[in-house]
Amino acid sequence: MIYLIHENNNALKVLNSEFVEVPFSIDASITKTLFKIAEAFPNDTIIWCHQTYQAFINSSVLNAIFHHQNILASYSVSHKYYIPDSIGYIDQSVFLNVKKDVTYPTWLMSSDVGGVSTGLLNSVAKSLNHTDAFEYFLNSLAKAGMIQGVFCYSEPALLNQNVQPIVETKQASNIQLFKFVKEHYKWVWVYMLAFCFAIYERKLKIIPLINTFFQKRLLLSLKEFDYQSKNIVVTKKEIDVIIPTIGRTTYLHDVLKDLATQSVLPKNVIIIEQNPLPDSVSELDFITTENWPFNIKHTFTNQTGVCNARNLALNQIESEWVFLNDDDNRFNKNLIESVFKTINKFDVLAITTAYLQENESLLFTKMHQTGIFGSGNSFVKASCLKNIRFDMALEFGYGEDFDFGMQLRNEGVDVVYCPYIRITHLKAPFGGFRTEVKQLWDNNAVQPKPSPTIMYTFLKHYTKKQLLNYKLVLFLRLIKKESIFNYWSFYKNFQKKWQASIFWAKKL
Incomplete structure (x- = not known):
């Protein structure tokens, strides 16, 4: 572990893992010094810290935080960032509204304290501008790197106590903000940002807009590391599968067949069968007439709705891991085994797989932090779900998957997209809403938009x-x-x- 201490936008000193200063040729630029350290120590981790907060560095957890080479983490003591909140005018991702007291996925970086592997720095050394201001550089690396598989976090554990903000967080000027947007987003968003300033703040940003004419989109070239996390998150290869179903007996039977051939078998398969008809009975006779290599927990209910059904299933989980499955999925026999290997390799607590329909093409090919969550194709550690359930306010509407994923992130659980683990979604043409659902606003003269x-x-x-x-x-x-x-x-x-x-x- 190497520490780079800075103040007033200048690098001050380099310390070793015992916090003893080591002789090193320091450049006034923090960014340039960072790259010089990375070149001199290619197999280490650099922790940067403002001199004011040096005494509060929580060195005991650094190895656990930076447990593989593709992690970039920082923490803003003031809870303010160099990139101002006006970035929200053109960015609708989940990574902006940072929860401050948990490990939260975000590309918003701070110079207060943070860290990165020297291997990662060396792999992007030719792609990034070494003369950029330190705060700009950190946010640029995170924004461009996240979609390429750099795992970026706000990490409060970097400091060992609740430190009060002492250093003022300087935010990007309008010219720097517009430059950042031009370098990291599609060109049209620069004009949208200027439009939003004009519409919502009645400010014309003509000079920052003109300045972007000379900027190009940043293309980051990132080396793919073959690494293994130092942390262990799978202690038992035990998993429960939850499946809500309504009127899809044939499809559900196929799902159970796929589960029965898994190289790592589930412990429990929890099926919530729904049928709104008052005198209806279960249609799933094969649950008892056929032999299955796992325990099946079957609940029959007349109450329809996937939020309620999945919550009923979540209340019955027993195993260390949970597979949120759907009743019209298909997958190969190595699905669960591949998930466990990936979880251990990357030390992640929630994975959303590729979820394609037949003959659909894969758009994203690299594992990365994601703003989506699939309630029919995700794996989550059960201990993370103690305080999380599907929001019943969203029953028979839209957004329950997104909300569930946000609840996870707000509890400090990162959701990672894994493209090489794939589940086929058949999109069965029946099932779902079997009865007409009346919403509160259906009879209003003015129909709400959006939903x-x-x-x-x-x-x-x-x-x-x-x-x-x-x-x-x-x-x-x-x-x-x-x-x-x-x-x-x-x-x-x-x-x-x-x-x-x-x-x-x-x-x-």
Whole structure:
């Protein structure tokens, strides 16, 4: 472990793992010094820290935090970041609204304290600008690296006590912000950012916008490491599978057959069968008439809804791990074994697999932190689910998967997408909503837009500026279908529908 201590945007000293200063040719630039250290010590980890917080570094947990080479973590004591919250005008990802007291996935980095492997730095040395200001460089590395498989976190455990903010966090100027957007997003978002400033803050950002004409998109070349996490997260290869089902007996039987041939068998398969008809009985006779190499827990209920069904199943789990499955999935015999190997390799607590329909192409090919969560294709450590359930306010609506994933992240559980573990989703044409569901707002003269359940999740998990961005993008997408002579009327109706959505979302 090597420590780089800095202050006032200057590198001050380099310390060894015993916090003893070592002779090293320090450049005034923190960024340049970081790369010089990485070149001199290619198989180590660098911890940077502002001199003010040096005494609070929690050295006892650093090996556990940086347990493989692709981890980049930092912590902002003030809970403010170099990239201002106006980035929410063009970024709707889950990585912006950082939960401060848990390990939270985010590309927002801080110079207060943090760390990165020298191997990772050396692998990107030719892709990044060594003359960038330190804060800009850290955020650039994280933003460009996250989709390439760099695991980026806000990590409060880097400091060993609740330190009060002493150092002021300097935020990017408008020119730096627009430059960052041009380098890390599609070019159209620079204009959207300027538009949002004009619409919502009544500020014209002409000079920062013009300055981006000379900027290019950053292309990060990242070496793929063959590494193994130092941490152990699978102590028992025991897993329970939960499956909600309604009217899909043939498909469900195929799923059970796939589970029965697994090289690592599940301990329990928890089936929640739904049928809204009052005098109905179970259609799943094969549960008892056939022999299965695992225990089947079967619950029959007249109450429909996937949120309720999955919650009933979650209340019955016994094993160390949980597979949130669906009743129209297909997968190979090595699915569970591959998941356990991946979990141990990367030390992750929640994995969402590739989930393709037949003949559908894979878009993302690298394992990375993700903003999605699939309730039909995810594996989670059971201990992480003690305080988490599907939100019943979203029953028969949209967004329950997204909300569940956000609950995990807010508990300090990162959700990782794994493209090389694949489940085929057959998208069975029947099942689902078997009876007409009446929503609270169905009879209103003004129908809400977007769906109140979508608005509910946005109000619950997104920043204010992200919500404004969503509103503007939705407006622009819908107005394209309108005649230019109808724009004013459309605008007034859109505002009414938006306010109705907020009203019912708060009711939910």
